[in-house]
Amino acid sequence: MDIRHLRYFIAVAEEQHFTRAAERLHMAQPPLSQTIRQLETELGVELLHRSTRSVTLTPAGQAYLERARAILHGLGDATEHVRRVAAGAVGRLVIGCVGSATYSLLPQLSRGLAEALPGIDFAFRGEMLVPDQVTALRNGDIDIALLRPPVADLGLTVQPIRQDRLVVALPAGHRLAPVERVRVKQLAGSDLIVHSADRRSVMYDVALGLLRNAGIEPHIRHEVGETSTLVTLVAGGLGVAIVPDPVSALRLEGVAYRPLVQPATTVQLAVAHRADRHEPHLARAVGVIHDLV
Missing domain, CATH: 3.40.190.10 (Periplasmic binding protein-like II)
Structure with a gap:
């Protein structure tokens, strides 16, 4: 049995006539009749009642028609699905x-x-x-x-x-908050809030490297694991933080973001x-x- 046999059987069942089914399938009628007989022999059941004018489905034929339609529908769905998978659409x-x-x-x-x-x-x-x-x-x-x-x-x-420039997040009351642009050297003496060194944060190395290159020994007050916590601690006045500019999208009352210059650095x-x-x-x-x- 193959998919072709199912399509032949469905055509005969729907047309209720071998000649019309053969025309629909663009084939001769005798091979179609022979194929349906072979299908019945393989299944061991009679699927059709035949007369000189038409054919009708037996109860077994009606059940087989429902399953055959479901199989072909499922095959069509599977074909469409694998094409979408191959195209990266699912x-x-x-x-x-x-x-x-x-x-x-x-x-x-x-x-x-x-x-x-x-x-x-x-x-x-x-x-x-x-x-x-x-x-x-x-x-x-x-x-x-x-x-x-x-x-x-x-x-x-x-x-x-992309490249993101660095900014400094300052408590609103910090001495540098009124300044439009902050030089790295101006951060001398400020407490620093950084991402965790224990978890090997990239920004930890970036922030400390900037300060040390400017001759400033960092004074780390807090190490955190999450950016939201870092900005919250800045808002609480517990220190300043060097962060990528996109962090400024996290707006909290009490935090001022200023561009970091001299050197102007990106990550x-x-x-x-x-x-x-x-x-x-x-x-x-x-x-x-x-x-x-």
Whole structure:
């Protein structure tokens, strides 16, 4: 038995006539009749009552017609589905974002990805530090990461997508809050709030490197794991923080963001995934992220 036999049987059952069914199938009538006989022999049941003028379905034939239609419908659905999979139009992806991308990009990304790739189910994890993102990519807990290089893992494909300038987040009452632009040297004597060194945050090294290059020994008052906590502590007057400019999208009363100059420094934002992942829907999502960002 093959799919052709099912199509022949459905045509005969619907036309209730071998000649009309043969015309519908663009074939001769005798081979069609022979095929239906072979099908009945293989099944061991009679599917049709035959007369000189027409054919009618037996109870077994009626049941077989329903199943045959369902099989062909399912086959059509399966064909369409695999074509959509091959085109990268369906699937599920989890995207992990560093803190600054969580607040500045996640609303835009969630809308843009849903509009561009409606057949893909997207989930998002925010406030992830880069080492946690790398581990999650390796383990398959996330599929794509928006992170800040450097990333030493050679098993990941990392594609830069933009440069973000650095700003300083200041308590509203800080002596530098009235200043339009802040020089790094002006941060001397200020308490510092940073992302956790224990969790190997990229921004920890960036912030301390800037201060030390300016001849300032950092005085770290708090280390935190989440950007929202960092900004909240700044709002509480507990210190200042050097952050990528997109963090300024997180507006809290009591926080002033000022451009950081002399030196004017940027940090890279990149999209990353495992190098051994080549699924079409993942590639399409990465392309859309490039376009959106």
